[in-house]
Amino acid sequence: MLAAGKGTLSGLGRKETCSDVRRESFANNVFQIYVGTGKQLLSVQCDKKHIMLNATISTSKRGSALNGFDTSAMTASAVMLMLAIYPDIQEKARREAEEVLGDRDASLEDINRLIYLEAVTKETLRLFGPPLFLRKIKGDVPLDNCTLVEGCTTVVFVYDIHKSTKFWDSPDDFMPERFIGTTLKHRYCYLPFSSGPRNCPGQRFANMSMRLLLANVLRNYKLTTHVTDWSQVKMKLDVLQTPVDGYPIKLEPLR
Numbered sequence: 001m002l003a004a005g006k007g008t009l010s011g012l013g014r015k016e017t018c019s020d021v022r023r024e025s026f027a028n029n030v031f032q033i034y035v036g037t038g039k040q041l042l043s044v045q046c047d048k049k050h051i052m053l054n055a056t057i058s059t060s061k062r063g064s065a066l067n068g069f070d071t072s073a074m075t076a077s078a079v080m081l082m083l084a085i086y087p088d089i090q091e092k093a094r095r096e097a098e099e100v101l102g103d104r105d106a107s108l109e110d111i112n113r114l115i116y117l118e119a120v121t122k123e124t125l126r127l128f129g130p131p132l133f134l135r136k137i138k139g140d141v142p143l144d145n146c147t148l149v150e151g152c153t154t155v156v157f158v159y160d161i162h163k164s165t166k167f168w169d170s171p172d173d174f175m176p177e178r179f180i181g182t183t184l185k186h187r188y189c190y191l192p193f194s195s196g197p198r199n200c201p202g203q204r205f206a207n208m209s210m211r212l213l214l215a216n217v218l219r220n221y222k223l224t225t226h227v228t229d230w231s232q233v234k235m236k237l238d239v240l241q242t243p244v245d246g247y248p249i250k251l252e253p254l255r
C-alpha cells in the first residue's frame with residue numbers, strides 16, 4: 001500500500017541527520033524531509049486513496065538507501081495493519097496525534113512528543129523487523145560455553161531474540177506499553193536497526209518519517225481490516241519479516 005518513487009539526491013552520508021521536516025501544502029498533505037545538506041530526501045503524499053513515499057537518492061548510496069525506504073514503507077504498512085487489527089490501540093494513537101498536532105503543521109518537537117506512536121512503531125518493529133543479520137568475527141570472542149573464532153561468520157538471529165521470554169514478557173502479544181517508561185532487560189535484546197559500528201545510519205530518519213506519516217494518516221483516516229488477531233498474519237522472511245498476504249488494510253476518511 002505504500003510505494004517508493006525515485007529521483008536524485010547527493011549528500012546522504014552516515015554523519016548527516018535529518019534537519020528539517022516541512023509540510024509543503026496542507027491541502028495536498030505533502031510532507032518533505034531534508035537531510036543536513038538541506039536537500040530534499042523524502043516526500044510523503046496522502047490523498048483519499050493513496051499514500052506515496054517519494055525518495056530522492058544519490059548514486060553512491062542508492063542500493064542501501066532504497067533498502068531504507070523499502071524498510072520504512074514496509075514498517076509503516078505493518079504499523080497500520082497492527083493499528084487496524086487493534087482498534088483500541090489505534091484510538092489511543094489517534095488521540096495522541098490530535099492532542100499533539102491539532103490541525104497544524106507538524107514540527108520536529110511535535111514528532112518527538114508522539115510517545116505512544118513511537119511505542120507502537122517500536123513494538124511493530126519487534127515483531128516485523130529484520131529477522132537476522134550476519135557479522136564476520138574479527139578476533140576470537142570467548143563465550144560461556146564456546147569461542148567464536150576469528151574469521152568465522154555469525155548469524156545474529158534477531159527474530160529469536162525479539163521473541164525470547166528471557167527478555168520479553170508475553171513476547172507474542174502486541175503491547176506497545178512495554179516500550180513506555182521501562183528499560184530493556186538487556187542492552188542488545190532489541191535490535192531492529194542492528195547495533196555497533198555497522199548499525200543503521202537511517203534509524204533516526206526512519207523513526208521520524210514513519211511517525212510523521214502515521215500521525216497524519218491517523219488524523220485523517222480510520223484503519224480497518226478483516227484480520228482480528230495478529231497471530232493470524234502468516235509471515236515470510238525477507239529483508240524484514242513480511243506478511244505473506246500483504247497488508248489488508250482499508251482507509252476510511254474520518255470526515
Ligand code: HEM
Pocket residue numbers: 061064065067068069071072075129130133134191192193194197198199200201202203205206
Ligand atoms: C524501519 C526502517 C529501517 C530498518 C528496520 C532498518 C534496518 C537496518 C539494519 C538492521 C541494518 C544493518 C543490516 C546488517 O547489518 O546487515 C541497516 C543498515 C543500513 N541502513 Fe537501515 N533500516 C531502516 C531504514 C533506513 C533508512 C530510512 C535509511 C536511509 C535513509 C537506511 C540506511 C541504511 C544503510 C546505508 C545501512 C548500511 C550501514 C552499513 O553497512 O554501515 N536505513 N538498516
